[in-house]
Amino acid sequence: MKDVQRIAIVDPSDATREPLRNLLLGVESVWLEAECSRYEFFIDGARQSSPDIVVVTLDSDHNKALQLIQQLTGEFAAIPILAVSSRGDGQSILQALRAGAKEFLTAPVVLEEMLLALQRLRQGRSSGADGSASANGSTRTESLVVSVVGTRGGVGCTSIAVNLGCNMAQDTLGDADVALDLIPEYTLADVAMNIERLDMTFLRRSLCKHASGLSLLPHRVQMEDIGLIHEDHLARLINLLRASYSRLILDLSKRFTPTDLTAMRVSDVIVLVAQLELTSLRNAVRMLHTLNNEDGLGDKVKVVINRVGSDDCDISLAKAEETIGRPIFWQVPNDYRAVLGARNAGVPLLMHPPRSKTHQSLVGLASALCGRAAAVAPRKERRGFFSFR
Numbered sequence: 001m002k003d004v005q006r007i008a009i010v011d012p013s014d015a016t017r018e019p020l021r022n023l024l025l026g027v028e029s030v031w032l033e034a035e036c037s038r039y040e041f042f043i044d045g046a047r048q049s050s051p052d053i054v055v056v057t058l059d060s061d062h063n064k065a066l067q068l069i070q071q072l073t074g075e076f077a078a079i080p081i082l083a084v085s086s087r088g089d090g091q092s093i094l095q096a097l098r099a100g101a102k103e104f105l106t107a108p109v110v111l112e113e114m115l116l117a118l119q120r121l122r123q124g125r126s127s128g129a130d131g132s133a134s135a136n137g138s139t140r141t142e143s144l145v146v147s148v149v150g151t152r153g154g155v156g157c158t159s160i161a162v163n164l165g166c167n168m169a170q171d172t173l174g175d176a177d178v179a180l181d182l183i184p185e186y187t188l189a190d191v192a193m194n195i196e197r198l199d200m201t202f203l204r205r206s207l208c209k210h211a212s213g214l215s216l217l218p219h220r221v222q223m224e225d226i227g228l229i230h231e232d233h234l235a236r237l238i239n240l241l242r243a244s245y246s247r248l249i250l251d252l253s254k255r256f257t258p259t260d261l262t263a264m265r266v267s268d269v270i271v272l273v274a275q276l277e278l279t280s281l282r283n284a285v286r287m288l289h290t291l292n293n294e295d296g297l298g299d300k301v302k303v304v305i306n307r308v309g310s311d312d313c314d315i316s317l318a319k320a321e322e323t324i325g326r327p328i329f330w331q332v333p334n335d336y337r338a339v340l341g342a343r344n345a346g347v348p349l350l351m352h353p354p355r356s357k358t359h360q361s362l363v364g365l366a367s368a369l370c371g372r373a374a375a376v377a378p379r380k381e382r383r384g385f386f387s388f389r
């Protein structure tokens with residue numbers, strides 16, 4: 001779990017305080033420390049509770065609210081203040097910032113804007129000129145979004161996505177939660193249909209948590225529901241998820257649909273899964289060609305060869321690299337018994353003894369994708385260890 005931010009709200013109006021409280025209650029990283037309905041009483045409460053962040057709503061009485069912000073800034077210079085007002089004009093924003101507020105949000109506050117503002121405050125960064133958060137996400141978050149895309153059906157995307165997710169969820173350095181492919185109560189289509197009124201509580205309830213620590217949001221079984229999910233739904237959803245989860249793994253379709261492309265655009269890394277056989281490698285070349293023509297997408301691709309060492313590998317790794325024109329980032333060895341056994345048992349490889357070489361390789365891939373260079377075996381050793389023709 002990310003560090004908890006203890007927040008105190010002051011807002012004399014029930015009509016605006018309640019939605020703000022509900023919004024904050026839905027954010028996992030927020031602990032609502034205090035709520036106050038009088039500007040003049042708040043300072044005493046702040047002395048007692050010393051919150052990490054104070055949210056001051058200005059609308060009930062701008063002068064009193066600005067005075068409070070000044071007073072708070074004077075007494076608790078280290079506690080950042082987030083001002084909220086329905087008056088989002090330059091004058092109101094300036095007044096709030098001059099009084100000492102670090103962030104300004106326009107009411108009614110939108111979830112993404114709140115999450116981004118909280119994130120900036122956590123990182124101790126001051127806001128830009130108008131102080132408002134941008135929902136379209138120019139702010140870089142700490143999360144890692146990985147799209148897993150296959151060069152043909154059955155190439156191993158879901159196996160890789162699920163096991164990568166579980167391995168990342170084991171990582172005690174981060175709260176590795178991921179979205180991937182299973183069959184719980186809610187699906188991507190449910191979330192898409194509710195996207196307009198989506199809040200963090202609903203979103204969290206929609207994800208189903210696996211014992212390994214990862215959270216899942218599956219797609220629906222019915223094909224007709226696929227049309228319910230639009231690009232902007234997906235972009236918003238990923239933005240929301242990356243604000244509160246540190247790792248997202250997206251198991252994409254192989255059809256290069258507009259939603260697949262949206263997912264790839266918002267991803268930090270695109271894992272392109274191929275096998276050492278002609279159809280797969282030919283498709284890899286085509287897909288790379290398309291991605292290279294899409295602004296910046298080609299640069300995100302890391303080619304992963306799955307099932308190395310299987311009887312179906314009729315092309316050498318050197319030839320594969322030459323064909324697709326870029327280095328192979330990772331090789332995942334073939335272990336039919338382990339991968340199928342784990343799948344039939346309904347568990348990830350890490351819960352399926354004995355620990356297979358495929359599992360070890362996917363632990364290494366998870367570390368490498370998370371940027372832990374030390375965990376990456378040198379290329380030569382990998383070649384030797386997962387030997388192939």
Ligand SMILES: Nc1ncnc2c1ncn2[C@@H]1O[C@H](COP(=O)(O)OP(=O)(O)OP(=O)(O)O)[C@@H](O)[C@H]1O
Binds near residue numbers: 152153155332
């Ligand atoms: N490294 C591996 N070693 C052995 N078998 C594997 C390996 N990776 C995947 N498989 C097997 O390959 C088959 C297809 O895998 P998977 O479902 O992960 O592929 P996919 O690309 O997601 O397929 P789809 O196109 O249906 O979405 C499964 O039976 C799985 O057990």
Ligand SMILES: [Mg+2]
Binds near residue numbers: 157158159
């Ligand atoms: Mg699949």
